Amino acid sequence: MWNQETPLARRDQRRSGGNRSAARKRPLDNEGIIPVLARAVREVESSAQRGPVKPANRTKYQAVALLVREERARVKADEDSTTAHRDEQLKRLDGIGTILAKTATRDPSLFTLLGDGASVSDATKALKAEMEEAGGIEPVPVENPAENGTSDGVTTQHVVRRVVPASVRARQLANPFLTPDFSHAPVRPNGLHRLATWExxxxxxxxxxxxxxxxxxxxLPEPISLAAPGGRELMPHQGRVIAAAAxxxxxxxxxxxxxxxxxxxxxxxxxxxxxxxxxxxxxxxxxxxxxxxxxxxxxxxxxxxxxxxxxxxxxxxxxxxxxxxxxxxxxxxxxxxxxxxxxxxxxxxxxxxxxxxxxxxxxxxxxxxxxxxxxxxxxxxxxxxxxxxxxxxxxxxxxxxxxxxxxxxxxxxxxxxxxxxxxxxxxxxxxxxxxxxxxxxxxxxxxxxxxxxARRVADLPVELDDEAGRSIRAAEKELARRLLKRYDAAVAARAEHSGTAPTQGIDPELVRRVAGWEREDSSGTSEENVFGLLRRIGRAKAGLAADYTAQLARSVGKVVFFAKHIDVMDAAEEMFRERGIGYASVRGDQTSKVRQQQIDAFTNDPEVKIAVCSLTAAGVGLNLQVASDVVLAELSWTDAEQTQAIDRVHRIGQDQPVTAWRLIAAQTIDTRIAELIDAKAGLAARALDGADEDTGSSADIQLEAMVSLLTGALERRTRR
The missing domain is CATH 3.40.50.10810 (Tandem AAA-ATPase domain)
Structure with missing residues (x-):
């Protein structure tokens, strides 16, 4: 059998793409159907180098050849893709075709599998479908002579495999006869036919x-009076739409x-x-x-x-x-x-x-x-x-x-x-x-x-359900495991020194000391500490943040995109280039002249929709109030840094309310750090009002993030 990925990996790959249209837009070279074909053809080539190709690899050879033809035709017909992207995909497919040809010269009998009239066995069809699934594609050809469509009225040449979740089946069994509701039946024509013949x-x-x-x-009617849950306030313009529905x-x-x-x-x-x-x-x-x-x-x-x-x-x-x-x-x-x-x-x-x-x-x-x-x-x-x-x-x-x-x-x-x-x-x-x-x-x-x-921060939780997301969660667990090990060693050392049995329960003071040791030992560049985790999360969010920024630019005009790391900025700019969206780039390594040229382009050129800015290099000293929307692709370590970035837009002369969209990776340490930043922002506000509060620093948030991580790990262990 072909060395396929695990079903879980295939499932998560489908989550991030699910069809060929989505797969072709992925910027990574290790996703989609082409990498699957490349791995398979290398296995066949390796087999041919050792001697006559065995039946299993002959099946694999034919499946790859069929898929290469289909993918090549699809890429050439794809009008939505950029010319550069199409050329790159065709080049990669040509590489696979070259390996197929070289392999056939070692075993000429393989040429019989390539003809238009070649028989395609059930094993080949099954393996082909398996490869498609691994590449995030699940097409099932459907032929309807009457309508050239599907039975449910969706006109298409290929339909992805349909599913019915188990809980939905349970609901259907519990409610087998859903009664149509025609209590609000549409009105009938009023009998006038003056416009009947007009287009x-x-x-x-x-x-x-x-x-x-x-x-x-x-x-719209007057705003409806509605008590929003949790004491939230419904704004008048929102209440008008709700009143119309009522x-x-x-x-x-x-x-x-x-x-x-x-x-x-x-x-x-x-x-x-x-x-x-x-x-x-x-x-x-x-x-x-x-x-x-x-x-x-x-x-x-x-x-x-x-x-x-x-x-x-x-x-x-x-x-x-x-x-x-x-x-x-x-x-x-x-x-x-x-x-x-x-x-x-x-x-x-x-x-x-x-x-x-x-x-x-x-x-x-x-x-x-x-x-x-x-x-x-x-x-x-x-x-x-x-x-x-x-x-x-x-x-x-x-x-x-x-x-x-x-x-x-x-x-x-x-x-x-x-x-x-x-x-x-x-x-x-x-x-x-x-x-x-x-x-x-x-x-x-x-x-x-x-x-x-006048200014607000709107959090936008996003899911990292691809391989990068799984890797980040695994690294977070490893960091928590390392903190646990360090905590246990500290508890044991203290008990040995005092000559008493280790104390039961969680010692908050020791938790903070262990978190402090970990922070002090962190190099700042390792991928396995809290700094590395945040950087990896930023890279994983880059495509989602850029996609949302592109949507905003289409809706409202100019948008400012902030990121901490160069690779996140690079990924965002690559997506904007592929989509034909004009952007300016403000980075720390630019000369003053280049930097001003980029700012002027964003400010004055209507075709430049997005300013891609370094959070540290562009967070101060700039006036970008031509925009009123900001995307924060990565979290800062302090509320002050985040506020400085937003204030590039929210400045004197700004005549529109400013919204900062902060992308947060759900189910990761990103969420906890956002909460800590907001808590420190509250302390800062109280301090400015005269309260005697310590507003904290980036080191505080880094420490508190690791305290939270270790405390959570200890609580989970205690429950077990």
């Missing part, structure tokens, strides 16, 4: 360019700028509309944050997050959160789950209606409408509505405002009531207003400045 979609899109400068925000409005294109609380508005609107169970489709980078926000704003509604094949999904949850990358595996059972509401976050992800993700989202929306009549449907995006209005065709269809050819009933009735046709001058402003009143909500920070603080 309307094109004029509707143009109405956002020719319909005047009216605001793209529906009339009054019966069921479709929203919520296009508020980032930082205005679209997630909370969506969850509380679902609460007001009783739209549970609720399906939430999101980018991978914000999946964990959605779960956290659900716990904050709707704590009585159990939420579950779908990872990979969904082995740990709670089939009885009220809120189901799934990312675009694994949606194809779950679209079957999601369509039959009985949802009464659906949220699509970063809805511009579905603008291409021919893409698989768009087809799955639209299919699920139709299934939910078929079962629930008028479900709550929310599309969230910060992209301004006046740009690329054709991109909103799929979003309007998701919301049920249009179908493939024309407006649906409610929008058509509104257009009929206006009394115009596209030939009339008055059609465009009236049509724009009619579309906006279907549920477009667009507020800018400056519009609701009184509602929000």
């Amino acid at each position: 309307l979609l094109g004029p509707l899109f143009r109405s956002f360019e020719e319909g005047g400068g009216a605001a793209s925000c529906m009339d 009054k019966g409005h069921r479709t929203f294109l919520l296009a508020d700028e980032p930082g205005l609380g679209k997630t909370a508005q969506s969850l509380l609107a679902a609460e007001a509309a009783d739209a549970f169970p609720l399906l939430v489709v999101v980018p991978n980078v914000v999946k964990t944050n959605w779960a956290r926000e659900a716990e904050l704003w709707t704590p009585h509604r159990p939420a579950t997050v779908i990872h990979g094949d969904g082995a740990d999904v709670d089939g009885f949850a009220d809120i189901v959160i799934v990312n675009y990358e694994v949606l194809d595996r779950h679209v079957g059972w999601l369509g039959e789950f009985g949802f009464r509401g659906m949220v699509v976050d970063e809805a511009h992800f579905i603008k291409n209606k021919t893409s698989q993700r768009s087809q799955h989202v639209l299919h699920l929306a139709e299934r939910i409408r078929a079962r629930s009549g008028r479900p709550l449907m929310l599309a969230l995006t910060g992209t301004p509505l006046i740009n690329d209005i054709e991109d909103f065709r799929a979003i309007w269809q998701f919301l049920g405002w249009i179908d493939d050819k024309r407006p649906t009933v409610e929008l058509m009735n509104a257009l009929e009531d206006n009394g115009y046709t596209p030939a009339d001058r008055g059609f465009y402003p009236a049509a724009r207003h009619s579309v906006v009143e279907q549920g477009i909500v667009r507020r800018r920070k400056v519009d609701v400045a009184a509602d929000i603080p």
